[in-house]
Amino acid sequence: MHPVLVTQTRTSTSKMEALLTDDARAELQRIGDGLDARQPVGVRDGGIVVLGPQPTPTPVQEKSDEQQQRAGGPAARSRQRSTRRQRSSDRSRPPRAGSRIVGLAGNYTGQLENVQRAYPGATLLPDDHGVWLLARSQVIEGSAREAIFLIALPETPAVEPRGWAFWEQDGQVEWIGPRHTNFPDGSVCAYHPTLDKVWAPGGDLRTLLDIYSVWALRHLHLTVFDRWPGRQHAMPDDLGRSDPYYRLTQFKEAELCSCGSARRYGECCRPHDLKLPFLSILQAFKRRNLGLSIVDRAPPAQISASIAQGGHNSPPPIVEVHATLRAHVADLSGNPRID
Numbered sequence: 001m002h003p004v005l006v007t008q009t010r011t012s013t014s015k016m017e018a019l020l021t022d023d024a025r026a027e028l029q030r031i032g033d034g035l036d037a038r039q040p041v042g043v044r045d046g047g048i049v050v051l052g053p054q055p056t057p058t059p060v061q062e063k064s065d066e067q068q069q070r071a072g073g074p075a076a077r078s079r080q081r082s083t084r085r086q087r088s089s090d091r092s093r094p095p096r097a098g099s100r101i102v103g104l105a106g107n108y109t110g111q112l113e114n115v116q117r118a119y120p121g122a123t124l125l126p127d128d129h130g131v132w133l134l135a136r137s138q139v140i141e142g143s144a145r146e147a148i149f150l151i152a153l154p155e156t157p158a159v160e161p162r163g164w165a166f167w168e169q170d171g172q173v174e175w176i177g178p179r180h181t182n183f184p185d186g187s188v189c190a191y192h193p194t195l196d197k198v199w200a201p202g203g204d205l206r207t208l209l210d211i212y213s214v215w216a217l218r219h220l221h222l223t224v225f226d227r228w229p230g231r232q233h234a235m236p237d238d239l240g241r242s243d244p245y246y247r248l249t250q251f252k253e254a255e256l257c258s259c260g261s262a263r264r265y266g267e268c269c270r271p272h273d274l275k276l277p278f279l280s281i282l283q284a285f286k287r288r289n290l291g292l293s294i295v296d297r298a299p300p301a302q303i304s305a306s307i308a309q310g311g312h313n314s315p316p317p318i319v320e321v322h323a324t325l326r327a328h329v330a331d332l333s334g335n336p337r338i339d
């Protein structure tokens, strides 16, 4: 996988100055402080992230029982509904349980009208192994940037989605990463599939896009204030603990620590991490990550190429860019894995 030029762009000073209005900058800081204090956030139509007020529950009639269970995470609970959407929501009810037997693409397609109310222009593109979701998010009001999300949604519930995110500003496109993206493909790591329990295959697509919008907002905060806001996970080491090499190279001292304490990394686990022999924790990290170092993250070239054309180029077959799905398909067909 070779990154194309679009992924190499750095935010220049002049671009930074034009990035946010003063109000937007203040709002971004307020939301960041709220995330640090574990306040709930909501997502308004267009993907605009806002700090509380206290969440209103998702209308019950909108989803099947199974999806209710699956989409009950914080982003779902705190979504702020417009009355217009509540009135019209029953028209686009997704298929009931049972659709999973034949895969999830039909389920997702049934949600499209609903998704487009929150994310205007969102589209689904068919694929042999599922469906692509392409959507734009404003993230915050008063920003010159929009986020573009391209998410591969496998047909099988056994494999998690994999998505990539890009900023678009003045017609230029820039990969959103590398913080909290996966190795080595730079895909979005917006939640932990088992620890966070905020979304699972077959869930509500608006909720998924809301989670991505909040992730993008946190990236915007990192760009503007040089600090990732709110709780965060580190990659696990051999013992399932936060990898010290990952933390030392990724976390800023003023960010929350990943150990679950409410303290800043600099005052919590960093002094301990610094005492470890750096070369050996680096080697241990590489052993676990295909010999790659922390900087070796970038979206597949086909993904960047698709987005660089404003999404007009078709995305690649999902199986080509989703290694877990590729392994799953190879297992099912009895063929040897080609990774």
Ligand SMILES: [Zn+2]
Residues within 6 Å of the ligand: 257, 258, 259, 260, 261, 265, 268, 269, 270
């Ligand atoms: Zn700690």
